[in-house]
Amino acid sequence: MSLNFRFAVVSDLHIGLPQTIWDHPNRFHLVEVSIPVLERILEDLEQKALDFLLLPGDLTQHGEPDNHAWLQKRLSQLPFPVYVVPGNHDVPNILPNEHSIGLKEFPYYYRQFGYENPEQLYYTCEVLPGVQLIGLNSNQFDTGGKQVGRLDQQQLIWLEQVLSQCQDKLVLVMVHHNVIEHLPDQANHSLGHRYILENGPILHNILKTAGVNLLFTGHLHVQDIAYQEGVYEITTGSLVSYPHPYRILQLCTDNQGKRWLQIESHRVESVPGWENLPQISREWMSDRSYPFMVKLLTSPPLNLPLPDAQKLAPSLRYFWANIADGDAVFNFPEFPTPVRRYFESFSCHTSDGKPALIDNQTTLLLTKN
Known part of the structure; x- marks a missing residue:
């Protein structure tokens, strides 16, 4: 099938209405700009004739019901479909409390944005003819109630079943936590491992075996594209952190039937009150x-x-x-x-030491394994 379509990725929105913002001195996030920056991005995207928009998690500052409700309403006003998955900040507790929603409540806020079955925390849907999106939930809780980044076994079994039925489609996978390392030894470092799935190698092997080329993540708040054995993981920086990026992507099929993904990264330069953002x-x-x-x-x-x-x-x-x-x-x-x-070693270099500047503007050739 000759596929040609355009979509966007905006990650880690951390939406915070003014009355919900937590002000602690060491936070890296400029939550104060979350809504005006989102509005600036949406204003631009509405001019781009998008087929859909992906939001790979951390939609809210810390799972506040008011912030989820505001975002749900705002997304419903857009002229293109939007698909979301939960991040760790969206469901910080397994059960709701006076500050945050519970894990199982998340799909009910976003029934229009992928979760047609709100009883399940992951989903799949055909976003365009021949294009299947899979949205995964990487938020789990251990026996002590601590939040961890992992896919449960039931979800992995479901994923393999879905992929077995998508052999003739282009599959896009979206999950909040990183799967492939974006930093040196990220999976093992005491400061980096919490950003990567505990069972990331299992998910990567499932995707590789099924010939899935494209994986979209967030969580790390950096602009980076990593590649491992046929799978490109495109992680996008946060809307509320420098450099306030978003991506517009164009998938094209050439005359020889090869599929190419052109990636453009954009930044928000100013919003009212923050002219030099x-x-x-x-x-x-x-x-x-x-x-x-x-x-x-x-x-x-x-x-x-x-x-x-x-x-x-x-x-x-x-x-x-x-x-x-x-x-x-x-x-x-x-x-x-x-x-x-x-x-x-954190530089964008190939194994032979040459610069590999692909994190922001690049074109990828997609191939079946």
């Missing part, structure tokens, strides 16, 4: 980076003594902002050799 949010993030960088320096694999970490951390003030921006290339010649090599 990228500069403000970059400084906001960097002002709060020192404790994080000290922890990174004193954690494995570097394990630096605290005094050494405290000396180096100021030089890494913009490190995470540059990661979030995508296509980062780092050079720290003044650092001790092991430290220099570690931080430069």
Whole structure:
């Protein structure tokens, strides 16, 4: 089938109505701009003749009913279909409380946006002829009530059954947590592993076996495209964090029947009251980076003594902002050799050391395994 369509991805909206915003000094998120930035993005997308929009989780600041209700109403006013999945912030508790909805309530807010069966936390639907979307739930709770990123066994069995019926379709998969590593040793690092599915390798193997090429995630708040054994994972930065990005994607079929995905990334440059938004949010993030960088320096694999970490951390003030921006290339010649090599390993390089700037603007060739 010759497929040609356009869609967009906006991730980690963290919508917060003014009366719901939590103000704690170390938060990286500029939740104050969530609604005006979303409105600016939607204004642009409404001019793009989209076929649909994907929102891969963290739709709200912290699962507040008012924020879910506001977003549900706003999405219902759009001229194109929208599909969502829950993020960890959308369902922070398994049961509802005075602040947040419970896990099983999420689909009832978003019945128009994928969840035709609100009794189930995952779904599949044909978004266009020959194009099947699968929305997964990566939010689980252990026996102690702690939230973890994982797909339950029942969902994995269901996924394999769905994929077995989609062999002649292009399949798009959306889930909040990362599946493929976007940072060096992300799955094993004490600061990175919570952003990746505990059973990510199992999901990746299922997708690879079924010939699924495209996976859309959020959670990490960075612009990054990772590739592993036939699967591209496209993770999109947060609407409320630098650089306030969103993606517009065009899938085309050429004369030889090959399918190409063109990816364009856009940024919100200003909203009322925040006329220089990228500069403000970059400084906001960097002002709060020192404790994080000290922890990174004193954690494995570097394990630096605290005094050494405290000396180096100021030089890494913009490190995470540059990661979030995508296509980062780092050079720290003044650092001790092991430290220099570690931080430069976060650069967008191929295995032979050449720049691979594909995180924001690129075209991918899709192939069946």
